Amino acid sequence: MESYKEIIELLKGQHPSGLAKLYQGYGRAFYSYCIQKWNLSEDEAWEVVYRTLETLVLKIGNYDLLTQVDFDRFVYRVLINFLRQEYRSKKQKETGQVVYVDFSAESGSNEGFANYLNRDAIHSYYNQEGSEHPQLTSLKNALESMEQTDKDLLLLRAQNYSYDEIAKLLGIDNNQLKVKHHRAKKKLVEILNGQSNY
Template identity: 50%
Template sequence: MQLIINQDPKGLEELYDTYGKKFYTYCVHNWHLSEDESWEVIYKTLETLILKLAHYEFESKQHFDNFLYKVLTNFLRQYFRKNRCNSEHELAYVDLMGEEADSSEINKHINQLSFTDYYKSEFIDSPELLHLNEALETLDPLDKDILLLRAQNYSYDEISAFLGVENKQLKVTHHRAKKKLIDKLIEKQL
């Protein structure tokens, strides 16, 4: 880490030697990326780490390793959203509430409550993010879902499919939800 902070080229080399192959294996086996896709994500991850590591302190090697994998996972998610979901692969939607869905099918998919609990369990230390999170919690669940999905660059067609709502008025609903959120944030500041 000290080599990286001092901008010594050996720091990048050591980071690459230590983590490059592990990252590659993780990308290929866990995320099913091709060799080129994997290396593209890994290079972006390492570049970001080089630029940002000086701003962090780590208690142990385990904390450092966890941080590296968290950064890699964030880049993988971004890559997947940008490249895979938009063009090459069709998304499959499963009706978990319908009579035709069997328990083995349901067990393969994330329960909405588990998903929500995971994000609620994350620690937020920024006062601005706390205010935003509180304001989001006061909104209608549909408005909140639309805002969060649009914030992640999902199209209105994708949001319509995810939430099972018609796309006709989704853009208007999004703008109204955004206005409600802004109003709630302004109320909190007063």
């Protein structure tokens, strides 16, 4: 795989070979990951790959990526963002139901992607990331203690659903939904700070 520094310099300089080297280094790993871990079709997988590569070309020069791990972490996050959008859209069309993407599941595991890159450093990094942080556990517990509507509202907004989409998905009135979201966030913070038991 090409040096991440070389790829960054080529992309910053808008050199045509930058995209080619990025694809050579990551494209096939992206594609395999989409197909085998997220069960996308070939067309869906290539769409995610193209959107990921396009975004990396446009955005990667705006970040200070000092190490290979920083570079791979950034690349992974961009890929996962598009995978999440594709997966959510696909499942919603199939079922007509609200879909949450569970990143603790194998389909979205960091360790799984590290295996596709096949590098010891990134494998080690994602193994470390894969162990759940205590704050994440606290957040999950806090969300579970909330009323279902508040929990759904917070999770849907976190996945970039609009208020109109949320109202439709949850079958509730959009009136004051923004205010309800603000109140739900306040409740969540209070629970996390140990100030309330909802």
